[in-house]
Amino acid sequence: MAKRDYYEVLGVERAASDQEIKSAFRKLAHQFHPDKNPGDRQAEERFKEINEANEVLSDPQKRAQYDRFGHAGAQMPAGYGEPFGASMADIFGDFFGDMFGGRRGGRTSRRRGHDLRYNLEVSFEEAAFGTNATIRIPRHKTCEACGGSGARRGTSARRCSTCGGAGEVRFSQGFFSVARTCPACEGKGTVIPDPCPECRSAGRVVYQAAETIPVPAGVDDGARYRLAGRGDEGEDGGPPGDLYIHVSVKEHPLFTREESDVICELPISFTLAALGGKVEVPTLDGKVQMSIPAGTQSGKNFRLRNKGITRLGGVGRGDQIVQVTVEVPRHLTKKQRELVEQLAQSMGEAQHPRSRSFFDKVKELFGAEPGAEASDVESTG
Numbered sequence: 001m002a003k004r005d006y007y008e009v010l011g012v013e014r015a016a017s018d019q020e021i022k023s024a025f026r027k028l029a030h031q032f033h034p035d036k037n038p039g040d041r042q043a044e045e046r047f048k049e050i051n052e053a054n055e056v057l058s059d060p061q062k063r064a065q066y067d068r069f070g071h072a073g074a075q076m077p078a079g080y081g082e083p084f085g086a087s088m089a090d091i092f093g094d095f096f097g098d099m100f101g102g103r104r105g106g107r108t109s110r111r112r113g114h115d116l117r118y119n120l121e122v123s124f125e126e127a128a129f130g131t132n133a134t135i136r137i138p139r140h141k142t143c144e145a146c147g148g149s150g151a152r153r154g155t156s157a158r159r160c161s162t163c164g165g166a167g168e169v170r171f172s173q174g175f176f177s178v179a180r181t182c183p184a185c186e187g188k189g190t191v192i193p194d195p196c197p198e199c200r201s202a203g204r205v206v207y208q209a210a211e212t213i214p215v216p217a218g219v220d221d222g223a224r225y226r227l228a229g230r231g232d233e234g235e236d237g238g239p240p241g242d243l244y245i246h247v248s249v250k251e252h253p254l255f256t257r258e259e260s261d262v263i264c265e266l267p268i269s270f271t272l273a274a275l276g277g278k279v280e281v282p283t284l285d286g287k288v289q290m291s292i293p294a295g296t297q298s299g300k301n302f303r304l305r306n307k308g309i310t311r312l313g314g315v316g317r318g319d320q321i322v323q324v325t326v327e328v329p330r331h332l333t334k335k336q337r338e339l340v341e342q343l344a345q346s347m348g349e350a351q352h353p354r355s356r357s358f359f360d361k362v363k364e365l366f367g368a369e370p371g372a373e374a375s376d377v378e379s380t381g
Contacts, residue, residue: 003071007052014067018058022222023259023318025054030256030263058222113140113232113241120245122215124252128262128284128309130217137211137243140204140232146196146237150203155194160185204233213245217310218260221249254282260318262308265325268292283307283320290322298326 007014010024028050028375030036037043056062118137126133142148149155162184170179195201205362213227224246231241248258256263266281275293280287285307301323308318332340 004049006057006066010057014034016061021054022220022364025050025058026256029054045127059075101354110238111235112238113234115244116231116243117246118213118276120213120215121248121250122219124255124257126215127219127221127247127249128217130219131215133213133215134210135207135213138206138208141201141207141229143196143199143205145198146203148203149192150196150201151192152194152196157190157192160189160191163189165189186250204235204368215247216312217314218312218330219247220257221331223247228267234293239368255284257309258321260309260311262318262320263323264320265323267325267327268296270328272296273298273324281320281322284309292324296324296326298324300324 005014010016010021010028012020012024016024029047032043032047032050034040034044034047056066108366116137116139118135120133120135122131122133143150146153149157160167160182163169163182167182167185167187167189168179169182170177172178182189185191192201196203200204211230224244227243227245229240230243233240253371254264262284264282266279267280272279272292273296274294276292276296278289279292281304288304288307290302290304301321304322305322306317307320310317329336
C-alpha cells in the first residue's frame with residue numbers, strides 16, 4: 001500500500017512553518033495516542049504514521065530532501081548530493097586545483113573543526129522551568145604531548161622526498177600537465193619519521209570532559225540550538241566547530257503540552273459532578289484545591305492561571321487546562337441500583353435539558369413510533 005503524503009498526514013500545507021507542523025503533530029499525537037485508544041488498531045497505525053511524518057517534516061534537511069525526492073528522499077542519508085559533506089565548490093576546487101597545480105607547497109592550511117551534535121533528553125519539568133544539564137561528549141583537541149605537530153617530542157616532520165614538499169606529484173598526459181595528491185605524504189608536503197606515541201602522528205587526541213549545558217525554560221520537544229565554538233578543535237590551529245544540541249522531552253504521566261499551556265485530564269465521580277465540591281488537582285507547582293460546581297458536565301474545561309510552562313525568554317507562564325471527565329460507576333450493588341432507580345424516577349426531564357432537546361429533535365425527524373432494537377452494537381470505549 002502506497003504511503004500517504006506526509007503533509008496530508010499532518011493536515012498542513014506544503015508551505016507550513018515549523019511551528020504549524022509542530023502544533024499539528026501535537027494535536028494529532030494527543031488524539032491518536034495508544035493510551036487514549038487502548039486496543040484500537042487503526043488509532044495505533046495512525047499514531048505511527050503521524051510520528052513518521054513528523055520525524056521527516058520537523059527536520060529541515062530531511063524535509064528538503066522529501067520535498068525534492070518524495071518518500072525516497074526521506075530515506076536518503078543526510079547531506080545527499082554533497083558526498084562526505086563536501087560542497088560542489090570544494091569538489092571542483094580540488095579538481096581544478098590538482099589539474100593546474102593550485103596546491104603547491106603542501107596542504108597545511110588551517111582547517112575548521114567539525115561540528116558536533118548531542119541528543120539531550122530532559123524531563124517535562126526541566127523543559128518547563130529550565131535546567132543546567134551536565135553532559136560528556138567526545139571531542140578532538142590538540143595533542144599536548146607534541147603540540148599538534150604529530151612528531152615525538154624533540155623530533156620534527158621532514159620534507160617529503162617523493163613530492164619535494166609540494167604535496168603533489170606531476171606527470172604529463174598529452175598536452176596537459178596533471179597534478180595528483182602525493183601518496184607518500186597525503187598532500188601535506190611533510191612526513192613524520194618518528195610519530196608521537198600519544199596521537200600517533202594525528203596531532204590531535206579524543207577526550208571527554210564534563211561540561212554544563214544551559215537548557216532554557218520553556219524549551220520544546222524537538223528544539224535545536226547552536227553553541228558556537230563548542231565543537232571539535234580545528235586542525236593546524238584552525239577555528240573550532242560548533243555544538244548543536246537536539247532536545248527531546250520525556251512524556252509526563254499526567255500532563256501534556258499545548259504551546260505554553262499544560263493539559264491535565266481529571267476524572268471525577270458522578271456524585272461530585274452532580275453535587276459539586278472540592279478536589280485536589282496536580283500541577284507543576286504541586287497539588288492545589290479546585291472547586292467543582294454542582295452540575296458539572298463531562299468535558300468541561302477549567303483554567304488555572306499561571307500554572308503552565310514558562311514562556312521562552314522568561315516572560316510569564318502559560319495556564320493549566322483541567323479537562324474534567326465524569327466517571328459513571330460500572331458495577332453497582334443491589335442496594336445502590338435501587339437508590340439510582342429511585343433517583344431516576346424522582347428526576348424529571350427538567351433536570352436533563354440537553355437530553356430533552358435531543359429527543360425532541362429525534363421525534364421531529366422520525367416521529368413518536370418506537371425504533372427497532374439494534375442487533376449489532378459494539379462498545380468502543
